Amino acid sequence: MSTFASSRETTQGTIYSVTGGDWDQVASEIGSAKEERVVVNMGPQHPSTHGVLRLMLELEGETITELRCGIGYLHTGIEKNTEFRTWTQGVTFVTRMDYLSPLFNETTYCLGVEKLLGITNDVPERASVIRVMMMEFNRISSHMVALGTGALELGAITPMFFAFREREKVLDVFEKVSGLRMNMAYIRPGGVAQDLPEGTVSGIRELIKDLRKNFKDNAKLLIGNSIWIKRTKGIGYLDLAGCITLGVTGPVLRSTGMPWDLRKTQPYCGYENYDFDVITADTCDVYGRFLIRMQELEQSLRIIEQCCDKLDKLEGAPVMVADKKIAWPAQLSLGGDGLGNSLDHIRQIMGTSMEALIHHFKIVTEGFRVPAGQVYTPVESPRGELGAHLVSDGGTRPYRVHFRAPSFSNLQSTSAMCEGSLIADVVAAVASIDPVMGDVDR
């Protein structure tokens, strides 16, 4: 008789919290209850719910009659926090929302700030190409986690090892370019924080060959695997009408056959100059979404190859907007004690240019002013349409930053996908939506 996995009487009936303990005991308690409705709580701490997601399932036997999501367990108040920081500091906050694809958060925020400033066309081309390349690498690393953890939740452990092995190689690229593996704060309003170090592009070209070969490992394991197909075909069905009315975008929408990808339909950051395909499936189920994610990896590699070619041609071009009153002033370099301001930059601002010193001081402490107005800038993140709604009152701090999180909208569809199916299918469906709770709760 445990004191924690207990039952509670409510107006809706008895609620059994299953938090470990003897399932037979709980089941016998349920069996002896007079009502037929059973509400089971797959609580915020659960190995198979992608993060701190709480699913409240009303069961009849093993079939789900009603499913509700409880979210907010990771609510961090990031949006309110940005109102007290400068526009550039907002990048470090915003990057931690969807922590599996931080560069997308940064890009959508920076595109919004640049739109408010009116400098969208002044962002140097090299900066845009670097942004695209980093975003596509981030798409690869995010899809790897989605595939790995999705497979892990369904019981397949090896794909997780393969996925994380490839992901580590991509994180090495991030570390080489920006200094951090995750939450890099690399993309700043006006461009990127610093240029690529020596030898990055050739290293990336080698890496692409490696990744292409190794992506086949996971593909060989899962595509066509009869167990995988039984667990994923026909599961989590959500057709086009359902997706559109719920505002679901991303691989879930593309699995219905709709080729809606913002990189093609409303391009940003120069995406119209790249040659890639929009992957769709027409089965509207978990298997379709899984195939879409696997094929999007290949498309991302194609884009990265084109980025490398462009970067070779743009050698030496600036990576920050030319307007010194907005451009992030610091140049970083690796010293004996870590990453810090390069001595050349310090020599310049302290010794030669008073103006540069003033700009550095003003921009870092006070921040630049952004003219009043509101904008909404969407990007195609690995999960769907990620948009930043920014409101400025003309000052150095944002007035309101709201992110349209794709996981938030996509997660609404779990009820539609899972009611009427079995508990095990909930796990597959949630894994196919690929929610990141940081994005959902912000």
Next chain:
Amino acid sequence: MGLEEKLPSGFLLTTVEKLAGYMRKNSLWPATFGLACCAIEMMAIGSAGKYDISRFGMEVFRASPRQADLMIVAGRVSNKMAPVVRQIYDQMAAPKWVLSMGACASSGGMFNNYAIVQGVDHIIPVDIYLPGCPPRPEMLMDAILKLHDQIGNEKLGVNRAKIVKEIEASAIAATPIHQIPVFGKQG
């Protein structure tokens, strides 16, 4: 075990301590308590080949807190999640240890606001704090190894009671290093 309660302080107790410490530290099973970004680095340490922790016997992340020894609080703890953290901690069977991973779990991190608990030690006792945002997998391994040292040298029975008393006495006698501000006025 119970044996350590009955032994008087001496050679036999220290041998039992060493043996128990050795056993406990070498197969410390973590509970899955990944909350946010740090959870991804924790997953990397568990499943990426480069940072494999199964060499320490720790790759089995138990979902059930009853079967886990170590709770790695990885990520920001929001006010809504706090009672859940406490409940999971209570459900873990002794001996249990807590590693607060990342700046957000140790102190609230960069999120000094209404929604985040400013340090998970407001809710549960923490054995080792690990800074970083997020800490690299190598940093997490370093923290785990330091925790292993701590566990290996843990005192049991009467020795433990003696140390607990000593710590309490020194905490009571300690001089404050910081003036506690009057409530309502900002420092």
Next chain:
Amino acid sequence: MSEQKGSFGIQGTGDTSGYGGLVRSSFSPTSAQKPYGSYFDEVTDELERAFPEFNDAIEKVVVDRGELTLHIKRQRLFDVAKTLRDTETLRFEVCLGVSGVHYPEDSQRELHAVYELLSMTHNRRMRLEVSAPESNPHIPSLVEVWAGTNWHEREAYDMFGIIFDGHPALTRILMPDDWPGHPQRKDYPLGGISVEYVGATIPSPDNRRSYR
């Protein structure tokens, strides 16, 4: 109202010490004049054709930075939304979300709800903005028009206190169910504690010096 001048512009006393705390100014976007440019004329003309009481419902049309915003009276919101979704030439099938904004200086219209719309058929975007006073923060719910606004309206309620009439289950979604107050309003403090160092405390972000 007041706006900043220039990049390092002086405002008011020119006090740059920051001890005044974070000062916000409010702004009211000016109504745009026809022609609006790009597809905005088409959208507004079609809407006028399809929705007879157009001039009664639309308070202001703002075209700023390449984006169209229609400020709508909250009583007509549901009808306008339905028209935007159903008219063949408009077909804004997707509502990407509801964002709340709190303008405390905009008296009698403090709480704004901003609806972001997308038309996949015509590849267009637009925005609807509705306002409500704090004393009567009711806005009709659009869950029947776009089901995806369900959670977004719950979030706007949770964070701003905007009550959506007709919402099937308007409860808190991000904060704990019994949390008092609406955190993202401007008069709600950021919360947070002072950070203690040896020999100093740094106050929480909303109490710090804030350079304007």
